[in-house]
Amino acid sequence: MKNITKKMRGKQIFIPIVALVLLALFNLIVDPSFYKVTMDVNSAGNPVLSGYLITILDYGSELAILAIGMTLVTAASGGQDISVGATVAIAGSVILRVLCGTNSRPETLQAPVIVAFLVACLAAMACGAFNGLLVAKFNIQPMIATLILFTAGRSIAAWVNNNELPVISEESFGVYGGFIPGIPIPTPVFIMLICVLITGLALKYTNLGLYTQAVGINASSSRLNGLNPAFIKFLSFVILGLCVAVVGLIKVSRLSSINYSVIAKDIEMDAILAVALGGNALSGGKFNMAASILGAYVIQFLTTTLYKFNVDSAALSAYKAVVVIALVVCSAPVVRKKFAGLAKKLKPQAKEVA
Structure with a gap:
């Protein structure tokens, strides 16, 4: 058991696992009913699973999908995209525009969802x-570059639909953010699994992961080795855009409408926290995709726990x-080194006492 724990400490995924265990124990001690899962019937008359754990799986899936793209952007560019929430609004608005056509409240879909x-x-x-x-061509710091869409994105989303709030009355559209008839597990969970599978295959059978890490560690050296750092950085942002489109579909499907100022609000911060909680260096370089995805669910676990205890939504951030800073500080190499040194000093004392 000691050997397993020692090996785990050296892994990036150790910190999100510890955070998950601590949150799980806290809820188990304070209110064991947190883990209660029941079978209910939704508005369409289909049996569905409900409970806090299902909520974590459901909404955590959105964050996990974004964490995939955000991890690649962070690794390649050494910065983060803060325009994710606004771009989700744009993607969701475009979906509704195509489905509604010229009528903001059509009785039937004006185009296939695909x-x-x-x-x-x-x-x-x-x-x-x-x-x-x-970022890649003009060497602008990522957070500054993405500040443009962060500021203008939601206005662009409103402009796409002429500042109207379109509403889809077709019930089948709600499947993507709700439940597939006859399957009690939320659809976003399956969408997330598909995204993870595609990402896993891409990282395993292509050089995407290797090139991304090489550029993030040292762009100049990677250029000397025949890579194109600008293209790798550019590609990472495009992949994040694809992840954003998937989340946009889920978001607008949940309500069959959109609220430009509220949709995906602050989700970019949660995505960045998920990457940080996964032990990935926010300055770029080596990354662990599995740790980022697990970090996304830990963030959602924390969010759901806070909601459960009636914490004001304005105070959630x-x-x-506070929690994430504590975890990230504990995972920092300097802090780990000090803890390791302290553990070595305590071992001889423990032997002497024995």
Whole structure:
């Protein structure tokens, strides 16, 4: 058992696992009913699972999808994209525009959902390409480059639908953010698994992960080895745009409408925290995708726990910041080194007492 623990300490995924265990124990001690899962019936009359754990899986899936793209952006560019929430609004608005056509409240869909989704993918990838161009070509710091869409994105989303709030009355559209009839598990969980599978295959059978880490560690050296750092950085932002489009579909499907100022609000901060909690260096370089994905669910676990204990929504960010800062500080190499040194000093004392 000691050997397993020792090996785990050296892994990036150790910190999110510890955080998950601590949150799980806290809820178990304070209120064991937190883990209660029941079978209910939704508005469509289909049996669905409900409970706090299902909520974590459901909404955590959105964050996990974004964490995939954010991890690549962080690793390649050494910075973060803060325009994610605004771009989700743009992608969701584009989907509704295509589905509604010229009528903001159509009785039937004016186009297939797959067509609307593909158009949204192009729009979100274009936003990612814009950010990537500023970062890769003009060497603008990522957070500054993405501040443009962070500021203007939601206005662009409103402009796409002429400042109207479109509403989809077609019940089948709600499947992507709700439940597939006959399957009690939320659809976003399956969408997340598909995204993780595709990402895993891409990282295993292509050089995407290797090139991304090489550029993030040292762009000049990677250039001397035949890589194109600018293109790798640009590609990472485009991939994040694709992840954003998927989340945009889930978001607008949940309500069959959109609120430009509220949709995906502050989700970019949660995505960045997920990457940090996964032990990935925010300055770029080596990354662990599995740790980032687990970090996303830990963040959602924390959010759901805070909601469960009636914490004011306005104070959520402060609570999450305190917890995550503590975890990230504990995972820092300097702090780990000090803890290791302290442990070595205590061992001889323990032997002497024995």
